Amino acid sequence: MQQATHDALTGLPNRRLLEEQLQSALALAECSEHASALFFLDLDGFKPINDTYGHQVGDELLIQVSKRLQASLRGSDSVFRIGGDEFVILIYQIESTEAVKRLSDKILMIMQQPFCVHGLVVRIGGSIGIRVSNTHGGESLEKILSEADTAMYWAKKKGNCAIIYEEYAVS
Numbered sequence: 001m002q003q004a005t006h007d008a009l010t011g012l013p014n015r016r017l018l019e020e021q022l023q024s025a026l027a028l029a030e031c032s033e034h035a036s037a038l039f040f041l042d043l044d045g046f047k048p049i050n051d052t053y054g055h056q057v058g059d060e061l062l063i064q065v066s067k068r069l070q071a072s073l074r075g076s077d078s079v080f081r082i083g084g085d086e087f088v089i090l091i092y093q094i095e096s097t098e099a100v101k102r103l104s105d106k107i108l109m110i111m112q113q114p115f116c117v118h119g120l121v122v123r124i125g126g127s128i129g130i131r132v133s134n135t136h137g138g139e140s141l142e143k144i145l146s147e148a149d150t151a152m153y154w155a156k157k158k159g160n161c162a163i164i165y166e167e168y169a170v171s
Contacts, residue, residue, distance in 0.1 A: 007081040009059055010066040018080040018088055022141055025092055026133055032093060036133045037100050039089035040148040041069075041107065044125035044160050046085040053120060060117045061124070068110050088148075097132065097164065104128050104162035112160070127155035128162035 005017040013021070025036040043065065050058030062085065069079045069087060080088040089107070094100055111126040129152025131144050151165040 010063055010081050012066050012070075012079055012081040012087075014080060015082045018078075018082065018090070019141060021078055021090055022144065025090055026139060026141070026144075028092065034093035034095065037091040037094050038131045038133070038144055038148045039091065039104065039107070039162075040129040040131075040145075040152040041087040041089060042127050042152055042156060043085040043087075043111070044127055044156070046124055049122050049124065053118075053122075057117050057120065057122075061115055061122060064115050064117065065111070065124075069107065072107060072110050094132070097167075100130060100132060100164065101162070104130060108160065108162060125160035127152055127158075127160065129153065129155055130162060130164045132164060132166055 005013060007014050022038065028036070046058065046061070049061060062081070065085075065087070066079065066081060069089065073079065073089065073091075076092050078090045080090070082088055091100070091103065107128065108126055111124060114121050114123050129148045129150065131148035131151060133139055133144060147165045147169075151163045151168060154168055155161050155163040
């Protein structure tokens with residue numbers, strides 16, 4: 001059963017488990033005064049490292065990224081690998097948009113610190129698209145995932161930054 005819900009390389013939950021946990025987060029947000037946030041993270045600079053040094057180095061880098069992400073979050077939050085160099089972070093019960101910004105800045109800073117992989121020192125960055133769920137309910141899982149993904153592509157164009165969908169879409 002673990003194979004169906006977890007990434008074989010990193011051991012992180014995969015897209016299937018993400019969908020289940022996001023449904024739970026949305027239900028929790030409806031019952032509380034706190035929203036949840038979905039961070040869609042794409043690594044900047046991963047492909048050249050993978051192409052130059054090979055998949056063994058790339059795979060080890062992904063494992064180290066997953067460990068750094070997990071160590072940077074509260075125990076109640078979750079990290080998922082949904083494919084390639086894309087990760088999703090589900091933040092439960094956020095206090096404010098400022099708290100979301102502080103956490104995304106922290107994650108970007110953590111990603112910029114050098115990684116030591118098979119004797120090589122490599123550097124990457126990250127682009128994060130963020131979708132904050134409202135506490136009123138009625139939002140579809142697909143819409144939230146799509147909007148977080150869209151915000152990540154906006155962030156990717158700027159490079160090494162985080163963009164909150166709700167703020168960027170109205171500007």
